[in-house]
Amino acid sequence: MSSAGISSSADVVVIGGGLIGTSISWRLQQADINVVVVVGERSAAASGVAAGMLAPITETTFTEQRLLQLNLASLSRYADFVAELELASDLPTGLRRTPNLSVAYDADDAARLDTFADFLARAGHPGEQLTSTECRRHEPLLAPTIRSGLLVAGDWSCDNRLLWQALIEAAHRTGVQDRFGFVHRVTSANGRVTGVELADGQTINAGSVVVANGAWARQIGGLPDLPVRPVKGQIIRLDPGRMPAPSLTIRAYSRGSEIYLVPREGGREVVLGATVEELGFDHRVTAGAVYELLRDGRTVLPMITEYALAETSVGWRPGTPDNAPILGRCDLDGLVLATGHYRNGVLLTPVTADVISHLIITGELDSIATPFTLDRFALTGERTR
Numbered sequence: 001m002s003s004a005g006i007s008s009s010a011d012v013v014v015i016g017g018g019l020i021g022t023s024i025s026w027r028l029q030q031a032d033i034n035v036v037v038v039v040g041e042r043s044a045a046a047s048g049v050a051a052g053m054l055a056p057i058t059e060t061t062f063t064e065q066r067l068l069q070l071n072l073a074s075l076s077r078y079a080d081f082v083a084e085l086e087l088a089s090d091l092p093t094g095l096r097r098t099p100n101l102s103v104a105y106d107a108d109d110a111a112r113l114d115t116f117a118d119f120l121a122r123a124g125h126p127g128e129q130l131t132s133t134e135c136r137r138h139e140p141l142l143a144p145t146i147r148s149g150l151l152v153a154g155d156w157s158c159d160n161r162l163l164w165q166a167l168i169e170a171a172h173r174t175g176v177q178d179r180f181g182f183v184h185r186v187t188s189a190n191g192r193v194t195g196v197e198l199a200d201g202q203t204i205n206a207g208s209v210v211v212a213n214g215a216w217a218r219q220i221g222g223l224p225d226l227p228v229r230p231v232k233g234q235i236i237r238l239d240p241g242r243m244p245a246p247s248l249t250i251r252a253y254s255r256g257s258e259i260y261l262v263p264r265e266g267g268r269e270v271v272l273g274a275t276v277e278e279l280g281f282d283h284r285v286t287a288g289a290v291y292e293l294l295r296d297g298r299t300v301l302p303m304i305t306e307y308a309l310a311e312t313s314v315g316w317r318p319g320t321p322d323n324a325p326i327l328g329r330c331d332l333d334g335l336v337l338a339t340g341h342y343r344n345g346v347l348l349t350p351v352t353a354d355v356i357s358h359l360i361i362t363g364e365l366d367s368i369a370t371p372f373t374l375d376r377f378a379l380t381g382e383r384t385r
C-alpha cells in the first residue's frame with residue numbers, strides 16, 4: 001500500500017539523526033517543544049565513524065581563528081553537557097580529559113611541529129614542547145625514533161559512539177519521536193516553511209525545520225543553495241586485547257603524512273585515522289589507505305602490529321568552503337541550518353545544540369554563532385555553483 005498522502009505534524013522537524021540532529025532534538029524537547037527527527041540512515045552517519053577527538057587546539061590550522069573560538073566555546077561546555085547527558089540517559093560517554101600529544105618523526109616533521117608550536121604560542125595557546133625522551137616518559141609505547149613532541153593539556157576525547165547512543169536514549173526519554181526514512185524536500189508557502197515531504201510521499205507539517213543531515217544537506221529539495229560537500233575519511237579501529245594500549249591521544253607527523261591514534265577508556269579500542277579525500281560519496285575502503293594508515297601508525301607506535309584489526313570504515317565529513325559550520329536562519333522563514341561541521345562535529349555538538357535550540361525557542365542567535373550564518377558566503381561568492 002502506498003503511504004503517499006499520509007500526513008502528521010510536529011512543532012519542529014529535525015532532518016538527520018546524527019550527533020547534531022539528535023542533540024538539538026533533545027534540547028528542544030527538554031523545553032517541551034514537540035520534535036520529530038527524520039533519521040535517515042544512522043549506519044551511514046559520520047557521527048558513528050569519527051574518532052572522537054575534542055581537540056580545538058591540536059586540530060587548529062593557521063587560517064581558522066574564528067572557528068577556533070567556537071571550538072573552544074564548545075569544549076568549555078563539554079564537562080557539564082556530558083554530566084547532564086549521562087544522568088539523563090544512564091549511559092556512559094567515554095569522556096577522557098587526558099592531554100593530546102603531537103609528535104614528529106623525522107627532521108622535516110620536527111620543523112613542521114616547531115612552526116605549529118610557535119603559531120599556537122603566538123595565538124595564546126602554548127603547548128609544552130618535549131624532547132624524544134620526554135615524549136616517551138608521557139607515553140612509553142612511542143617509538144624511540146620519535147624526535148620531538150608538543151603536549152596540549154586542554155584537548156580531550158570522548159567515545160563518539162557512546163556519546164551518540166546516550167543522546168539517542170536521552171532524546172527518546174524526553175519524548176523525541178524518530179521517523180525512519182529520508183526527507184525528500186522541505187515544503188513552504190509565502191516564504192515560510194510548512195513542513196517536509198518524505199521520500200515515501202508522507203508529509204509532516206511543522207512551523208520550523210532544522211537541516212542537520214550533515215554531508216547530504218545539498219540533496220534536499222526546497223532549500224537555499226548550501227555550500228556543503230562530502231569529504232571522505234577512511235579510518236581504522238584496533239582492538240589491543242591483552243596488549244598495552246596508549247593512554248594519550250597521539251597526533252603524529254610522520255614523513256610528511258599526518259595521522260592520529262585515539263585510545264578509549266580502559267584500552268579496549270584504539271582509533272587510527274584518517275584520510276581526507278575529495279571523492280564525493282565514494283564508499284570504498286581502499287587497500288592503499290589501510291596500508292598507509294597502518295604503516296604510519298606503526299612507525300609512531302610499533303605496538304599496534306600486535307593489535308587485532310577490528311574495523312575499517314568510511315565516513316563523510318560535511319565540508320564547507322571555510323571548514324566552519326553553517327548555523328542559524330536563512331531567507332526562508334522557519335528554516336534553521338545546523339550543518340557543515342566538517343572535522344569538528346563531535347566537538348561542536350554541545351554548542352550547536354545550545355545555540356540552535358535557543359534560536360528556535362527565543363528567536364535570538366547567540367553572538368558566538370553569528371559569524372557562522374549562511375550569508376557569510378554571499379560576500380565571497382562561495383554559494384555560486
Ligand SMILES: Cc1cc2nc3c(=O)[nH]c(=O)nc-3n(C[C@H](O)[C@H](O)[C@H](O)COP(=O)(O)OP(=O)(O)OC[C@H]3O[C@@H](n4cnc5c(N)ncnc54)[C@H](O)[C@@H]3O)c2cc1C
Pocket residue numbers: 015016017018019020021038039040041042043044045046047048049050051052053054181182183184212213214215216219220232233234235273274275314315316317318338339340341342343344345346347348
Ligand atoms: C573519519 C572521520 C573522523 C572524524 N573525527 C572527528 C573527531 O575526532 N572529532 C570531531 O569533532 N569530529 C570528527 N569528525 C567529524 C564528525 O564526524 C562530523 O562533523 C559529525 O559527525 C557531523 O554530524 P552530523 O550529525 O551533522 O552528520 P552525520 O553524523 O553524518 O549524520 C547525518 C545523518 O543524516 C542522515 N540523512 C541524510 N540525508 C537525509 C535526508 N534526506 N533525510 C533524513 N536524514 C538524512 C544521514 O543518513 C545521517 O545519518 C570525523 C569525521 C570523519 C568522517
